[in-house]
Ligand SMILES: Nc1ncnc2c1ncn2[C@@H]1O[C@H](COP(=O)(O)OP(=O)(O)OP(=O)(O)O)[C@@H](O)[C@H]1O
């Protein structure tokens with residue numbers, strides 16, 4: 001037993017799969033201990049905030065200020081603050097409406113570009129073919145360029161009792177605050193989703209739920225498959241015929257179709273996480289049954305089973321001591337595969353909108369569903385779906401890797 | 417025994433003069449086994465009659481696929497009999513319930529062909545031997561007494577219990593495992609022992625030891641031994657009476673000397689003539 005376990009861990013495939021899976025499991029266990037926030041709390045007031053650290057603006061004004069002599073003027077500043085798309089937008093306008101020759105424009109030289117812009121751009125110019133939002137966006141860009149060019153700093157004013165504004169201080173170009181001085185910052189490692197929820201926290205919670213669904217579905221499917229396979233294989237005869245018939249019936253109808261039909265007929269309100277897991281489990285036992293059955297058939301005529309019969313052992317004892325241990329490794333492998341396919345089945349169901357209907361927990365499938373419904377894939381919010389896909393892929397990759405590792409170790413033993 | 421209908425089969429004449437007085441312990445009439453149906457239908461054993469007497473060593477000899485293992489499994493009650501009747505100690509055999517089967521298996525036990533697949537590799541050797549003691553009603557014996565019985569059984573087959581305890585069967589050699597099987601039989605002391613090619617998977621040296629132990633079992637416990645083999649020379653060496661099996665039928669039977677020294681059936685003659693041929697070929701190749 002101990003030897004077998006050692007052997008299993010010496011298989012590189014199993015080891016890699018195991019490490020990946022264990023890391024995910026540890027994350028899922030320990031993350032909630034450190035981040036106590038409700039994973040489904042709607043933090044962001046809006047959709048799909050980019051990943052990053054969010055700093056409270058008013059706090060930056062009152063925080064302790066440091067003066068750093070870093071070059072922030074002229075060209076360097078323009079270079080930094082005008083990105084690729086701003087520059088190509090400017091070039092575009094200049095060519096179309098400013099009458100500037102394309103050859104004159106060099107978008108990599110921001111100083112020259114801004115000079116051209118300031119000389120030629122006018123919001124009142126005739127801009128045929130542009131709708132008003134586009135015109136406005138050019139006006140905004142112009143204003144931003146003015147702000148960058150003005151080196152006067154930002155004036156903070158306080159409102160007097162009579163309503164007049166008095167300048168209280170000026171924040172100049174060389175002022176910095178230390179991010180550690182700020183009491184309230186919020187980091188969204190993976191941004192926020194369509195409901196303004198922290199994707200990372202949500203992802204950890206969803207992975208927990210999905211693993212649980214996979215485990216429940218896998219245990220149910222494996223238990224049913226094991227019991228039916230043992231009975232059919234060991235008893236044979238009419239019992240075997242009936243079980244094989246039912247199994248074939250379920251195999252002929254694709255289980256995913258049954259899954260969809262049952263999920264649909266159960267109704268939106270009743271479909272909780274547990275129920276979906278059970279539905280998946282009850283529709284995916286067939287191949288476990290078939291393979292357990294054939295393994296048992298080959299075992300039941302073995303001499304050690306005959307010897308056990310001759311020793312007067314009962315049927316249950318023979319099944320538990322002479323058959324089960326021989327297929328135990330196989331059953332573990334089947335369970336791992338069932339868990340992995342259970343997680344995938346939930347994801348598929350949820351993407352069709354037939355997954356667990358709940359606002360209290362997230363699952364990997366539901367996260368995909370939400371991201372798709374709010375077109376995360378179209379508006380470039382990769383952080384709302386890509387980490388989910390990656391997690392699903394990693395789970396099934398690691399489980400399958402563990403399985404092939406186990407297969408390598410156990411199958412030579414099964415064959416001889 | 418004059419009611420045998422199968423053509424070419426002489427009545428199973430007991431070999432030893434005193435054997436006529438020995439009571440029958442296992443008798444079969446028209447015993448048949450059919451596997452499958454339709455295209456896959458195989459008649460593995462075809463209406464065979466036999467009569468085995470107490471204290472004898474009976475050999476069933478036949479080529480591979482002639483139905484030897486099938487008939488032994490029927491005799492053991494491990495597979496059902498398609499047709500025909502088996503009498504055990506003069507009465508029709510009744511193995512209709514689990515309890516009755518257990519009772520039957522106190523009287524008949526087996527050693528199988530392949531020692532490596534005969535043991536459950538997850539059970540320790542002690543468990544195998546303790547099972548036998550329990551089956552003989554020794555469940556409540558004190559521990560020392562059980563150990564004494566196991567030690568005795570092991571020394572009967574030249575094994576040391578102290579070296580075997582807490583080991584798994586697969587840690588033994590093939591010959592040692594087969595001896596452990598005999599130790600099991602020694603503990604169980606059944607009336608009949610069915611040995612299905614017990615020596616075909618082990619080396620020649622262990623083979624002689626195993627055969628000696630079987631003879632010792634017969635002499636000490638007066639056990640009836642049904643010895644199944646494809647080696648007619650071995651059958652001649654060990655047995656009192658011989659049954660020759662071809663394609664599921666007994667083509668010839670009788671005392672070992674009678675059948676092997678004066679064979680009547682062509683099949684028997686061929687089996688016998690095959691034996692020296694092999695040695696001749698060996699001689700040629702080594703010269
Ligand atoms: N469970 C089974 N189902 C179908 N056919 C079987 C089964 N067991 C045995 N047979 C067939 O019955 C015939 C006799 O087989 P059996 O095992 O009794 O031969 P054997 O004399 O023991 O051969 P060997 O010397 O190789 O052990 C064979 O043709 C075999 O194919």
Ligand SMILES: [Mg+2]
Nearest residue numbers: 484485486529
């Ligand atoms: Mg055989």
